[in-house]
Amino acid sequence: MNANLLALFWEGFTIESFHPFDNQSLLIRLQPAQGYTPCCSGCRQRTLAIHDTHFRRVRDRDLFDYRVWLEVPVKRVRCVTCGPRLEQIRWLPGRQRLTAGMIHWVESLVRLMPVQHVAQLLGLHWHTVKTIDHQRLKREVQEPERHRLRRLIMDEFALFKGHRYATVVIDADTQQVLWVGEGRSRAAVRPFFEWLGPEACSRIDAVAMDMNTAMDLEVQHHCPQARVVYDLFHVVAKFGREVIDRVRVDQANQLRHDKPARKVVKRSRWLLLRNKANLKDNQALELEELLQANQPLMTVYLLKDQLKELWYAPSEEEARQRWKDWFSLALSSGLAPLQQFARRLKGYLEGIVASARYRLNTSVLEGMNNKIKVIKRMAYGYRDNDYFFLKIKAAFPGKVR
Known part of the structure; x- marks a missing residue:
């Protein structure tokens, strides 16, 4: 091993001695190089006045199979400008080990x-x-260009077990993560709008989200001119939970004396909730037979597909007309879960109709949430939310405009 060659790694120092001190570690003692003049870490002036010297043991990059430790004489110089200050060693930042x-x-x-x-x-x-x-x-992690933001997407993801959530906001045009914060209440998302500032808030045209009233109210408060756009996926998923599942259970209960038929209805959940295009041939045939045999399930299944058409309307006027048709069919269905859902959904109509003008949805964020789960798993859980949220921002820097 050539000591002079190794010394090139540590500017201003040469090797005094080196030796292994266990099977895995190598200790290298350094000394100031001949003619080396210390430099004040404050004002960067060189000075020969030395206040004191102490030895610091620091870790360097591994050398072959050895973990390298350095014993470095670090001086405090008596600077005429700064007073006693540590010398600047470019390859040993600050008081690092x-x-x-x-x-x-x-x-x-x-x-x-x-x-x-x-x-x-x-x-x-x-x-x-x-x-x-x-x-x-x-x-x-780069600071987002707030003045260029026009359309946003807001969603939540599970932070820990036990119903603890975080809210994430992205730029709909570049898919850059702008902000991540713990919680999903109005108070939790308010710091985002405070960070955005009144001027940037006034430029926001539309915000896509699920039917989260807290986010909706906060957007209306800070960006009154912005249109809220409710996401198709979340509304249809809610329809599946609150309508299809409820009607399916009710129908199964009515067939308690016909065990074979009851069994078919009870096991039909995924057939009813999946998109028809994603079903295999035998599953599609099974679904068709089920719907032909059960009129209430046929009704809610067809109205689920018709509900989706609201998001594909070519104009807001057409979206309103489709809503009137759907709402009328839902109320006349005679199915209590469907009627209750339709009445509640009516309060969110403006956010649904807005999708005809602003083609926004949170499907991009759903894909991001999967990657966020991978980041979380790779760390075996994060104990520092600030660090975790920075990891998320770094993973989604956005596309170049």
Whole structure:
């Protein structure tokens, strides 16, 4: 091993000695290079006045099979401008116990591997790796261009078990994650609009969301000119839970004396909820037979498909007409769950009709939520929401306009 060659890694220092101190570690003692003049870390002036010197043991990048430790003499200089200050060592930032090279190596690895795996690979504490990555994300995650925002998408995702949620907001045009915050109440999403500011809020034309009243009210308060657009997927999913499931259970209960027929109805949930285009041939045939045999299920199934057509109307006028037709059919169906759902949905009509003008939906965010789950699993859960939310922003920097 050539000591002079190794010394090139540590500017201003040469190797005094080196030796293994266990089977995996190598200790290298450094000394100031001949003619080296310390530099004040405050004003960057060079000075020969030394206040004191202490030795710091720091970790550097691994060398072959060895974990490299350096013993570095670090001076405090007596600067005429700043007073006693640590000398500046370019490859040893601040009071770190890791060299700049080691930090860069950790940053490169943590882009590819979970924090826990990087910590185990390098023999570092989980919090050390997490702190390095957190600082990297703070440097690299770009501040969104608020003045260019026009259309937003808001949705929620499960943060932890136990019904704890977070809200995420993205730019509908670039798919950049703009903001992530814990909770889904009005108070929880209000910091986003405060961050956005009155000027940027006044430029927002439309916001897509599910039927979350808290988000709706907060958008109306901060962006009164913006149209709220309710997402097709969430409305249809709600129709499936509150109407199709309820009618299916009611029909199964009425067939309690006909066990074979009751069994068919009870097991039909996924046939009724899936899109017909996604069914296999035998499933489509089974669905057809079920609907022909049960008029109430036929009614709610057909009205589910007709409800979707509201989101594909070519104009707001056509969307309103489709709504009137659908609402009339729902009320005349004689099915209590369907009638109740239709009356509640009427209060959200403006957000449904707006979809004819603003073709927005949260399906993009649904795909993002799957990736967010992967990020969360890779970390075996995050103990720091600020760090977790930065990871999400870094994963979705958005497309170039």
